[in-house]
Structures are given as C-alpha cells and as structure tokens.
Amino acid sequence: MRELTEYEKLSVDESRDRIAAVREVAGERLTVLAHYYAPDEIVDIADYVGDSLGLAKKAAESSAEAVLFCGVRFMLETADILMNRPERIAAREGKRALVMAPDLSAGCPMADMITAEQARDWKKQLETLVDFNEFTPITYVNSSSETKAFCGRNGGAVCTSANAEKVVREAFKRRPKLLFMPDSRLGRTTSLALGVAPEEIATWRPSLPLGGLNPNEIKRAKVILWDGCCPVHQHFSESVIKKIKADNPRAEFWVHPEAPRNIVDLSDGYGSTTTLIDVVSKAASGSVLAIGTEWKLVDRMRRQNPDKTILFPAERPMICANMAKSTLVKAAWTLENWMDGEPINVVSTFDDVAEDAYRALESLL
Ligand code: SF4
Known part of the structure; x- marks a missing residue:
C-alpha cells in the first residue's frame, strides 16, 4: 500500500496530474463527487458538485464502480447505501461499488450529536408518558446511518434542508406528532413554517432526565426537537x-x-x-x-x-474544518491505491443497518 507520507511532498499541480492520469485509465469506472463546502482545488476536479440532496441523488443514479466522495462521513454512508442496494450489486455481478474518502477522519460534529443508542433511549423515555406511535421520527440527512436506520425502523424518514418542509408535511399527514433529530435549528424553522405554534415545540436535552422537560410539556408537544446543531452555522x-x-x-x-x-x-x-x-x-x-x-x-x-x-454576516469567517480535509494530495493518494487494486479509505455500511436506513432514505429519492 502506498503511504500518505509519499504524497505530502507533492505540489498541487503534481497531485492534479496524478489524479488526471488515474482518471484517464479509469474512465467511467470512477466518479468524483464533491460537496459545495469542499476546497476550490477539489471542486475543480469533481464530476459533480452539489448539496446533500443533489449528491445523494447523483450517487443513487451512478453506475460507476468507484466514487471518490469529497464530503463528510454521513454523505459517504448515504452514497454507499444507495449505490449498493441488492439489485445494484446484482447488476454489477455481485461487486459492491466502492465509496472512498480522501480523508476518512472527515466527520460531521452535528451528526455525532445523536447516536442510535441515544435515539432508542429517547423512544424508551417517551413511551413512559405518551403513545410513541403518534410520532414520526425524522432525521436530517446529517446523521449516521444507524440514526437513519432508527427512523426507518420506526416509520420515519430522512430529510435535507432542501426538502425538509415537504418531508415534514407528509409526516403530519400520517401521524399527528414529530420527533426531529439532530438539528434543532432546522426542525424549529421547518415546523414554524408549517404552522406549528411555538408553544407546541419542545427541545429534548439528552443529558437531562426526560430531556429536561416536564411530563405535561412532553404530552402537549406536537414536535420534539433533539438539541443538536451545526457548530459552523451558529456564529x-x-x-x-x-x-x-x-x-x-x-x-x-x-x-x-x-x-x-x-x-x-x-x-x-x-x-x-x-x-x-x-x-x-x-x-x-x-x-x-x-x-x-x-x-x-x-x-x-x-x-x-x-x-x-x-x-458575510459574522465577525469572522466560519469554515467547516471537516469539509476542508479533502485535498488534492489525499485524493491522489486514495485514487492511486485504488488503481493498484488496494483500495483505502472505503466507507461501507452493515447490511441490516443499510436496509433500515434505506427505508428512511426513500423520502429523498
Ligand atoms: S457544515 Fe456543519 S453540518 Fe455541515 S458537515 Fe460541517 S459541521 Fe456538519
């Protein structure tokens, strides 16, 4: 396996040339996807640049064998789930599509603000007071595949900032109440836009017993928000x-x-x-x-x-440090290892989690 240290000496132009050489040989077997927050040098080499919804749709449509996905982990997990549906694997004669990151450590602090275990505990605590079947659990796409699977198992869905109102409106047609995770900001703004009164919205603080709410607040709430947020958009x-x-x-x-x-x-x-x-x-x-x-x-x-x-409406620039981890040097390192037949930085999701998460992800497609 080639080591990253070999690449750290490369200039931006040398890295770009090496990536171009891999792409020349790989042709349509490889696709490069990048989020809008990726650095310019990455945006310049991407086949498609988009937001979470656009990228998920691109991954779902892609027939490539491998994707270099320059974003953060939850995006790669979503792409892996969508590209590796059983029928898609069968069409590739049993081969999984590879979803690779230039830097596997690029995560999303907001997605990490709720774990599947916390979501299950949330449900358990609510069940002591209310009928959980009255709630649709909705997770923002910025969440782990396990959190999406929790929503899929409980009749819920995934939304992005582009379709949140549509997804929440549909949810209210099926059940009268909603749990929204992990972004309390998007959950509140979406609920208010759909006419939910401010006093019908409660925020669940996971470090406190019953989320810091009293039983009456829980029984009265039409929407309960998980107390998470994106650190980059708070300033x-x-x-x-x-x-x-x-x-x-x-x-x-x-x-x-x-x-x-x-x-x-x-x-x-x-x-x-x-x-x-x-x-x-x-x-x-x-x-x-x-x-x-x-x-x-x-x-x-x-x-x-x-x-x-x-x-820019803030005192200082606010950069997503995780999105900035995708660089040309790391992209060249990842792609040359893939070309050598020794793929690195591959994200893949366990089959049972992927199946339940897919049920929730269908709302995006
Ligand atoms: S901008 Fe915020 S929500 Fe998006 S990846 Fe970065 S930390 Fe996560």
Whole structure:
C-alpha cells in the first residue's frame, strides 16, 4: 500500500496530474463527487458538485464502480447505501461499488450529536408518558446511518434542508406528532413554517432526565426537537446583520436554516445551499447580498459574482474544518491505491443497518 507520507511532498499541480492520469485509465469506472463546502482545488476536479440532496441523488443514479466522495462521513454512508442496494450489486455481478474518502477522519460534529443508542433511549423515555406511535421520527440527512436506520425502523424518514418542509408535511399527514433529530435549528424553522405554534415545540436535552422537560410539556408537544446543531452555522451575528442593513438599505440577507432562529427571523429568506447559490446567481448586477452559510462557499460566490457585493454576516469567517480535509494530495493518494487494486479509505455500511436506513432514505429519492 502506498503511504500518505509519499504524497505530502507533492505540489498541487503534481497531485492534479496524478489524479488526471488515474482518471484517464479509469474512465467511467470512477466518479468524483464533491460537496459545495469542499476546497476550490477539489471542486475543480469533481464530476459533480452539489448539496446533500443533489449528491445523494447523483450517487443513487451512478453506475460507476468507484466514487471518490469529497464530503463528510454521513454523505459517504448515504452514497454507499444507495449505490449498493441488492439489485445494484446484482447488476454489477455481485461487486459492491466502492465509496472512498480522501480523508476518512472527515466527520460531521452535528451528526455525532445523536447516536442510535441515544435515539432508542429517547423512544424508551417517551413511551413512559405518551403513545410513541403518534410520532414520526425524522432525521436530517446529517446523521449516521444507524440514526437513519432508527427512523426507518420506526416509520420515519430522512430529510435535507432542501426538502425538509415537504418531508415534514407528509409526516403530519400520517401521524399527528414529530420527533426531529439532530438539528434543532432546522426542525424549529421547518415546523414554524408549517404552522406549528411555538408553544407546541419542545427541545429534548439528552443529558437531562426526560430531556429536561416536564411530563405535561412532553404530552402537549406536537414536535420534539433533539438539541443538536451545526457548530459552523451558529456564529452569525445579529449586530453585524443589523449594521449591514443599516449601511445598505437595499441589502438582502439570506441564510441557511441550520442557523439559530433569531438569525433566521432577521433574514429576507432562507434555504438550502443550492437555494442560496441560486439567489446569488440570479440577483441583478450591482445587488448587495449578505449570505449566511459556510465561509469557503461564500468566498467562492464572491469570486464567481464580481458584479455583486456579497457580505458575510459574522465577525469572522466560519469554515467547516471537516469539509476542508479533502485535498488534492489525499485524493491522489486514495485514487492511486485504488488503481493498484488496494483500495483505502472505503466507507461501507452493515447490511441490516443499510436496509433500515434505506427505508428512511426513500423520502429523498
Ligand atoms: S457544515 Fe456543519 S453540518 Fe455541515 S458537515 Fe460541517 S459541521 Fe456538519
């Protein structure tokens, strides 16, 4: 096996050349997917760049034998589940598609804020007070495959920030109540948008008995949110936003729904990463926009839209350190090992977890 230390001496151009050489030989056997928050050097070599929903759909459609997925672990697990359905493996004559990461340590702190064991314990505690069958458990795609499997086993679904309202609306048609995990911010904003009253929304703090709620609050709640959040989207500043608006009365402020509610309340609109990109690209020349999402993406929007003023509504840049772990050097290392027939950094999901998680993931497709 080739060691990463051999590659650390390579320049960006040398790494890019080595990746191009692998791709030349591999042709359609290999696909490179990247999330919008990946570094520019990775975005430049990707076959497809997208948000979680777009990437999941691309993986589901892909007929490649191997994917280099430049994102974070939950995205690779989702791609592995979708690419390795039993019928897809049969079509590949029994071969699993390989889903490889440039850096296997790239995780998502929000996804790690709930484990399957905690989800099961949540259910157990609720069952002492209410009929659990009245709840649909919904997990944001930013969660482990085990958390998705918990939702699949309990009649629930997976949503992304792009389709959360649709998924939650459907859930309410089937059952009167909802559990939303792990992102309390997206859960609250989505529930409010669908007309749930603020007093019908409770937040479950897992470190406290009964989530820190009293029995009446639990019985009354229409929506119970797991107390998780994305650390990257928590630092937008009310005072910076107010100053931007005061200095530029025509400025529009758009934000990702992973932001806290007080920030969403100050916005002119909110939406998924793809929505925010569309807002910027469709804005008239000369527009002033403040965009509340991950800094690397906002910085790229600035460079791609030099005729518009794009402001960042925080005191300092907020970067997703895990998304930044995908580099050309690590991509070259991963791909050359794959070419040698010794794949590394492969993410795969146990069959029973994959089956239950798939039931919840069908809502994305
Ligand atoms: S931006 Fe937030 S939610 Fe997205 S991968 Fe990074 S930590 Fe996770």
